[in-house]
Amino acid sequence: MSNIIVRRAQVSDLEDLATLFDGYRQFYEQASDLSAAREFLRLRFARDESVIFIAHDGWRAVGFTQLYPSFSSVSMGPIFVLNDLFVAPEARKKGIGRLLLEAAAAHAKATGAIRLTLTTATTNTTAQVLYESTGWKRDTKFFTYNLALK
DSSP: OOOEEEEEOOGGGHHHHHHHHHHHHHHTTOOOOHHHHHHHHHHHHHHTOOEEEEEEETTEEEEEEEEEEEEETTTTEEEEEEEEEEEOGGGOSSSHHHHHHHHHHHHHHHTTOSEEEOOOOTTOHHHHHHHHHTTOOOOSSOOOOOOOOO
């Protein structure tokens, strides 16, 4: 029986998180760069710029989610952008993604956020099913636009 534990990550989790984060980036067709992944996450901790939850199955780190604080001007309240959610391929179908989403929602509620928001690839139907099964609603009123600066 799996013993899944989800908790807020600390800087001492950096090595496990960097490996998972590198896997997440590869899922989105980026080249592996463990050193850059480690540095990116180290800076998030050092600058207190995100909230990260990590999932363990026994002693092994198997997933994470990363939240970035933001605000809604229209609603005049704090929100969190759930920017990253990843479960290692060999650990999928155990409910880990659901547990990470629940931890993110509990944190957001506890800190007074009015909502969580996320974006996922249109082709990532597995994630879409998970999100919708946990109460997330697909936005039909807004389009997402990006302006590349680099």
